[in-house]
Amino acid sequence: MRSMPAAPSPSKAERTRSTLQHAALARFLEHGVEATSIAEIAADAGVTERTFYRHFPSKQHVLFADYDARLGWFRQALFLRPPGEPVTTSVRIAVESFPYDAALHQIAVLRSNQLEQELVQAHIKTVQAEFSREIAQFLLDRTGAAPASDEAYQISITAQCVAAVMFTATETWFARGDLDVQELSRLVDLGLRSLKSGIA
Amino acid sequence: MRSMPAAPSPSKAERTRSTLQHAALARFLEHGVEATSIAEIAADAGVTERTFYRHFPSKQHVLFADYDARLGWFRQALFLRPPGEPVTTSVRIAVESFPYDAALHQIAVLRSNQLEQELVQAHIKTVQAEFSREIAQFLLDRTGAAPASDEAYQISITAQCVAAVMFTATETWFARGDLDVQELSRLVDLGLRSLKSGIA
DNA sequence: CATGAAAATGTCAACGGTGACAAAATATGT
DNA sequence: ACATATTTTGTCACCGTTGACATTTTCATG
Known part of the structure; x- marks a missing residue:
């Protein structure tokens, strides 16, 4: 994949974090916080549950x-x-x-x-x-x-x-x-x- | 087992609760709270982990x-x-x-x-x-x-x-x-x- | 003593969260 | 392009906690 031109291309971690946050908020809004499991968020973002916790210390912290x-x-x-x-x-x-x-x-x-x-x-x-x-x-x-x-x-x-x-x-x-x-x-x-x- | 004479013999639940509490405090004092797992407390008391939670809503609550x-x-x-x-x-x-x-x-x-x-x-x-x-x-x-x-x-x-x-x-x-x-x-x-x- | 309801416990599965270590991806210098 | 160090992610195992359901124990009553 070609590198982005100017914008200080977000590191992979930053992208992952952002993807997780969006996935989480989307599910939160649709089904509520408690009804959303980390596994679902992680799956939506295409990563492991463990990785979720590398970017957010807890489910609450996404909010x-x-x-x-x-x-x-x-x-x-x-x-x-x-x-x-x-x-x-x-x-x-x-x-x-x-x-x-x-x-x-x-x-x-x-x-x-x-x-x-x-x-x-x-x-x-x-x-x-x-x-x-x-x-x-x-x-x-x-x-x-x-x-x-x-x-x-x-x-x-x-x-x-x-x-x-x-x-x-x-x-x-x-x-x-x-x-x-x-x-x-x-x-x-x-x-x-x-x-x-x-x-x- | 013969029934106790006069004292309003504590129900089984009360006995279990007391046993759990003593087992927990003993371990807490010896190894600290965090280093003590529910499994250990339950084992000491001769019951299941689940039973612990039937008597105390959390590890903290024993204290x-x-x-x-x-x-x-x-x-x-x-x-x-x-x-x-x-x-x-x-x-x-x-x-x-x-x-x-x-x-x-x-x-x-x-x-x-x-x-x-x-x-x-x-x-x-x-x-x-x-x-x-x-x-x-x-x-x-x-x-x-x-x-x-x-x-x-x-x-x-x-x-x-x-x-x-x-x-x-x-x-x-x-x-x-x-x-x-x-x-x-x-x-x-x-x-x-x-x-x-x-x-x- | 037998019996059946109620209470107490066991079993199983799941989720939230964390540490330790291995594997993969990325960036960096040559 | 290659080798290497650093980041990032995966895997695995564990603990705390809870719900659902099955099993056992206790207890009142006939």
Whole structure:
């Protein structure tokens, strides 16, 4: 086969990965996530089951394929805030400038397909934990809190609470059905403000 | 075999369950959780793997065997608070009167055995979510917040934050090593107070 | 004690996921 | 074009978990 002209021809791995992703999403949409087996996806893509796992750590990850990138984006957004700025502001801005609309399209597709709650929910918890760690790390770095100190403890709690706001907001937003990004922003803001002013 | 005299002789299922639990914990302590396979546990107990899963929903659950009971205890503690009382007080008292010492003995054993973090951590997240739901339900009932309202949303966040305090407190407590129950209570109290006064 | 329903367990097959190692495909330098 | 190192994929074996169905054990009742 002749080599492609200019385009940095995707490596075989990249092609395989893409083929797998398309095969998976196609079946997911048609039959649902649980009803689709890795064997079927692999067969559609013309590879072995084992190869699937060389490109995606789990079935869930095909759906959340670009979440890692977004987590990196979030870390970057935190990191780029000026050092002098109050950390609360830094976190608020990073959270509020998160591209929810792009991130949530995949999940919207899922919701439309009924069921799958437990499966997806479990994965959401993992993602939430990652965001929580990310925020905690940022706060620890910026405040220079001593490890194992009460201050570090309170920072851990803070991080988990902020992550809880992010995810409860999107959850509530979905549950209500009216998918307006403005409304999502309002919920995030409302949640963060209620954290700041104290929980009653 | 002769029947036992007085004691309400445990049913066969109860005996099997107990045998499995002991076999599992013995192996867990000696070789660690991950290094112990269900097949081994079942063999030690003289039953099939399938039977193991008839008594415990997962390997993790053998460790957290009585967590369900404690969750029930917690729900009861919440429920028993007088209806007139401010819900914040109800939750605080229920959380603070939780028998952490008894609950955490099993986890202490684990920590001593190194590794296993991811596995156990994942299960902790699940348990935390259950507590969170429990608290949220209580708050929703007591306040009569309309579903899908902003108030209900904020209650969801509150519940997750309180649960985060409970678990971050025990985690921090463990990490510090000085296993004094007084200190654990102090951490819980500190966390709850910082929630109340607002997160900075 | 016999009998039959209900409970407990065994058997079998399947799926999701992972490690170890072998085989094949690809890229690279000569 | 050739030889070689590197990537990519296949093969195999295993573990955790679950559903469906068959078999055995237990237990109440006649």
